[in-house]
Amino acid sequence: xxxxxxxxxxxxxxxxxxxxxxxxxxxxxxxxxxxxxxxxxxxxxxxxxxxxxxxxxxxxxxxxxxxxxxxxxxxxxxxxxxxxxxxxxxxxxxxxxxxxxxxxxxxxxxxxxxxxxxxxxxxxxxxxxxxxxxxxxxxxxxxxxxxxxxxxxxxxxxxxxxxxxxxxxxxxxxxxxxxxxxxxxxxxxxxxxxxxxxxxxxxxxxxxxxxxxxxxxxxxxxxxxxxxxxxxxxxxxxxxxxxxxxxxxxxxxxxxxxxxxxxxxxxxxxxxxxxxxxxxxxxxxxxxxxxxxxxxxxxxxxxxxxxxxxxxxxxxxxxxxxxxxxxxxxxx
Numbered sequence: 001x002x003x004x005x006x007x008x009x010x011x012x013x014x015x016x017x018x019x020x021x022x023x024x025x026x027x028x029x030x031x032x033x034x035x036x037x038x039x040x041x042x043x044x045x046x047x048x049x050x051x052x053x054x055x056x057x058x059x060x061x062x063x064x065x066x067x068x069x070x071x072x073x074x075x076x077x078x079x080x081x082x083x084x085x086x087x088x089x090x091x092x093x094x095x096x097x098x099x100x101x102x103x104x105x106x107x108x109x110x111x112x113x114x115x116x117x118x119x120x121x122x123x124x125x126x127x128x129x130x131x132x133x134x135x136x137x138x139x140x141x142x143x144x145x146x147x148x149x150x151x152x153x154x155x156x157x158x159x160x161x162x163x164x165x166x167x168x169x170x171x172x173x174x175x176x177x178x179x180x181x182x183x184x185x186x187x188x189x190x191x192x193x194x195x196x197x198x199x200x201x202x203x204x205x206x207x208x209x210x211x212x213x214x215x216x217x218x219x220x221x222x223x224x225x226x227x228x229x230x231x232x233x234x235x236x237x238x239x240x241x242x243x244x245x246x247x248x249x250x251x252x253x254x255x256x257x258x259x260x261x262x263x264x265x266x267x268x269x270x271x272x273x274x275x276x277x278x279x280x281x282x283x284x285x286x287x288x289x290x291x292x293x294x295x296x297x298x299x300x301x302x303x304x305x306x307x308x309x310x311x312x313x314x315x316x317x318x319x320x321x322x323x324x325x326x327x328x329x330x331x332x
Contacts (some may be wrong), residue, residue: 006088007051008121009330012113012146013040013321014099016181016292018239018284019219020246021141021154022212023203027196029162030141033203034216036154037223038145040173041181042321046097046110049331050118054092061095061111077112077139081119088123094331112139113146117324132324133166149173149322151227153220173320176230178297184307185314186263187289195287198257202249212249216242236282236294240271243285250287261289267310274306281306 021036059066059074066074078091095115099107116136120128129147137144137154145152148169157165193201202209219242226234250257260268268283268291275281279302283291295303300317307315 006053006122006124007049007330008118009047009049009327010114010117010121010324011045011047011327012110012117012143012324013042013149014044014046014107014110015040015142015145015152016284016318017142017145017286018235018294019216019223019242020284020286022216022246022249022287023199023209024141026160026162027200029165030137031162031165032141032154032156033213035156035220036142036145036216037151037170037220038142038154039151039179039181040146040149040321041183041318042149042173044097044099044107044110044316044318045321046095046099046107046114047327047331048093048095048111048114048118050115050122051092051332052088052090052122054090057090057092059093059095062097073139074115077115077135078119080135080138081123085123092332096331108140109142109146112136112143113324115139116143117147117326121326130166133168134163137162137166147324149324150175150320151224153224156217169323170224171227173322176227176320179230179232179320180295180297180300180303181318182293182295182300182303182307183290183316183318184267184293184310184312185290185316186267186310186312187261188313189289191259191288193257193259198250198253198259198287201253201255201257205254206249206252208245208249208252212245215245232280232282232294232296236280239284239294240282243283247285259287259289260285263310264289264291267291267307270306270310279303279306 015038017038019037133144133147145167150173151171152167154167281295
């Protein structure tokens with residue numbers, strides 16, 4: 001689908017990685033050291049409208065003019081598309097998300113996936129999943145996994161130019177419709193060390209990092225097999241091990257770095273006892289204090305009750321979301 005009017009609107013879901021992306025081999029091109037696997041998170045989404053031919057470049061995020069690095073990241077992706085296409089002119093970008101504020105739920109993944117899809121459509125380019133994933137990756141690595149729904153794998157690739165490092169869907173959302181991801185928001189404090197800086201430190205200084213690359217890459221196929229069988233215990237056990245190992249690279253970095261709060265660790269350590277009580281629930285944890293709990297739809301009430309015992313600021317129940325999509329209703 002192409003757009004001859006220079007304007008397009010796209011919507012994309014966030015995602016949660018069960019096999020983590022942690023560390024770049026090329027920071028400029030956002031190329032990872034190992035592959036990663038994720039599930040999209042509906043109903044969490046970002047809607048973005050793009051229009052070329054504006055009087056000047058402008059970027060509005062959630063009703064406010066973007067400033068500093070936020071603006072620069074968006075316009076860097078725009079420039080990537082405009083390279084060699086000067087006729088497109090200046091751009092107006094409006095983006096709105098329905099995410100809990102500062103919950104660490106990877107809103108940038110949804111934002112840059114939606115931006116990439118809208119940019120290509122507004123520029124009159126045909127719908128191309130691979131090209132959109134490659135473009136989204138340049139805005140935020142995890143965004144390449146939000147172009148398609150369900151379960152996606154971001155292949156690390158081997159080429160220096162990154163042309164083979166993009167995400168592909170392996171299972172549609174309909175494959176496991178009862179899978180649930182419960183985000184437990186324990187803190188809204190801004191991270192003292194941003195993810196990109198934590199990654200850089202782990203890559204450069206952690207003695208565990210080479211082992212992380214090997215073990216994480218080896219987790220992809222077992223994770224796919226567990227998902228194919230809809231085996232929550234196998235998948236949950238793998239996701240927990242993968243998350244612990246990712247965080248271990250930062251624990252062992254110089255200086256040591258922990259993204260967990262005391263309440264995070266307390267919740268994680270209580271999960272085994274909760275499973276012994278008969279609740280099938282496992283965790284994954286990105287670079288932040290807020291875990292995401294994996295379970296089945298039928299057990300969500302028990303999981304929410306468990307989470308409430310740790311006094312969260314908010315809980316958000318998610319299910320596998322669909323592909324990023326174009327919409328006719330624009331934000332401006």
